[in-house]
Structure formats: structure tokens, C-alpha cells
């Protein structure tokens with residue numbers, strides 16, 4: 133994919149400074165040359181639905197951030213009210229056989245890249261973050277969320293079962309008892325509830341403040357040996373990463389089998405209809 137490079141002047145809390153910015157249609161990477169922190173912004177209107185292209189783009193941007201020696205990665209959204217609506221249901225509803233395989237493989241790749249990223253990661257959750265959106269946020273090491281939005285793994289409410297590795301990300305943030313109950317209930321948490329339970333680390337009043345708080349978190353590693361930090365993080369996350377790496381073919385087949393069940397297709401169709409009806413009203 134062609135990626136256009138440009139230098140731009142952007143304002144921030146500490147005043148205007150130069151950032152190196154790489155843009156594709158679906159994500160933007162901006163590296164602050166003062167802090168060395170990269171902001172990875174999802175930009176797929178209308179709701180940052182995670183389709184094949186956005187997932188591939190995310191993975192490519194994560195690799196780019198690791199390759200350009202950034203000091204950290206902040207994941208956020210260009211949409212002022214939606215971080216990500218999760219997986220694009222259109223990829224799973226009446227799917228094309230080859231594309232849906234590529235789609236799930238791209239999701240596995242994006243998760244492995246983000247959860248296993250060698251750089252410190254934080255999510256500035258500047259909007260709603262259901263299901264796959266919550267997966268991305270909980271794959272990061274730190275979360276700052278804006279008020280009056282919701283976050284959670286709502287899969288059971290859609291008649292879907294979250295795979296083990298979705299649970300792994302959730303479990304790396306929440307105590308097992310809370311995670312199990314929330315997943316079984318398909319519970320969406322408000323910002324206040326998420327803060328109280330520990331699903332997010334901090335609340336912020338504005339996106340700029342959220343980005344600043346994420347940057348402060350990444351700054352806490354300034355005096356830590358980066359190789360020791362990266363290896364320590366990888367040791368903590370190795371079991372979950374290795375589990376998916378070693379079982380990804382079976383995971384794909386399980387997904388395909390599950391998604392092709394007539395009852396699951398029917399449920400997704402009804403859910404899509406309800407979303408479209410709501411959007412019209």
C-alpha cells in the first residue's frame with residue numbers, strides 16, 4: 133500500500149512542535165519528535181469498524197512504530213464519539229469464504245502485534261469502545277477514557293462467544309471474577325464504572341488531556357532500560373501470545389464454523405437491522 137509521508141506542525145498541550153506523520157486512508161501515525169511517542173489514530177468512518185483493511189493497516193502501523201524506534205504508542209480515534217465499534221459485522225454476515233478467512237487472520241495478526249508490542253502502549257479512549265474496540269484498548273498497557281462513553285465485551289448479547297485471546301486481554305486488566313461475570317453478562321461499562329472496576333486507569337475531560345495522560349504513563353519508563361522493559365513485558369504476555377500462535381489455524385476454523393451456523397447468521401442479521409434502524413431514527 134502506498135503511504136504518503138509528510139511533515140506537519142500540530143498544536144499540543146506544551147505548544148506547537150514538529151511531528152513526523154505517516155498517513156494512510158485508515159490510520160495515521162504521528163511521532164512527536166520531542167517525546168518520541170507515536171500516536172496511532174484510527175480513521176475509518178463512520179464508526180472505526182474493524183474490517184480487513186483497517187486491521188491490516190493497524191498491524192502495518194504498529195510494525196512501523198516499532199521499526200522507527202518510537203518510545204511508545206498511543207492508540208486513539210479521529211472520531212469524536214467512537215473509539216471503535218468493534219469488528220465490522222459486515223465482514224461476518226453472509227461472508228465471502230476467502231475474505232472472511234483473511235479477515236480473521238488479520239485480526240489475529242493485529243492482536244499479536246498490539247498485545248505483544250515491544251514498545252509501551254496506551255489507549256486514549258475518546259469514544260465508545262464495544263467488543264473489538266475493547267479488545268484493542270485492553271491489549272494496551274494503560275487506558276485513559278473520556279466521560280459518558282461505554283466500553284466492554286458485549287459478545288454474548290450478540291449471540292457470539294468471545295475467543296480465548298479476547299478473554300486474555302480482558303483478564304490482563306480485570307480480576308478473574310469480574311472478567312468472567314462481565315463477559316457472561318456481555319456487560320458494557322460507563323466511563324465511571326470502568327474506572328471504578330479498573331477496566332480503565334484514568335478518566336480525562338478532553339482528548340488532548342487523555343493523550344497527555346497516556347504520554348505521562350509512557351514517560352514513567354524513561355529511566356528504565358528499554359530492552360529489560362520489553363523483555364519483561366514479553367515474559368508477562370508470552371503464554372497468551374504463544375497460545376494463539378500455536379493454535380491460530382484451529383482458532384480460524386473454530387471461528388469459521390461458529391460464524392457459519394444459521395442461528396449465528398440469523399442473530400447477526402437481526403442485530404445489523406437494529407443498528408441500521410437506530411441510525412435512521
Ligand SMILES: CCCCC/C=C\C/C=C\C=C\CC(=O)SCCNC(=O)CCNC(=O)[C@H](O)C(C)(C)COP(=O)(O)OP(=O)(O)OC[C@H]1O[C@@H](n2cnc3c(N)ncnc32)[C@H](O)[C@@H]1OP(=O)(O)O
Pocket residue numbers: 178179181213214216217218219220221222260262263264265286287290292293294295386387390391404407408409410411412
Ligand atoms: C467457542 C468458539 C469461539 C469461536 C469464536 C467465534 C466468534 C467470535 C466472533 C466475533 C467476535 C466479534 C466481536 C465484535 O467486535 S462484534 C461487533 C460488536 N460491536 C457492537 O456491538 C457495536 C455496535 N454499534 C454500536 O453500538 C453503535 O454503532 C456505536 C455505539 C458504536 C455508535 O453509535 P452511533 O449512534 O454513533 O452510530 P450508529 O448510528 O449506531 O452507527 C452508524 C453506522 O455504523 C453502523 N455500525 C455500527 N457498528 C457497526 C459494526 N460493529 N459493524 C458494522 N456496522 C456498524 C451502523 O449500522 C450505522 O450504519 P448505517 O445505518 O449508517 O449504514
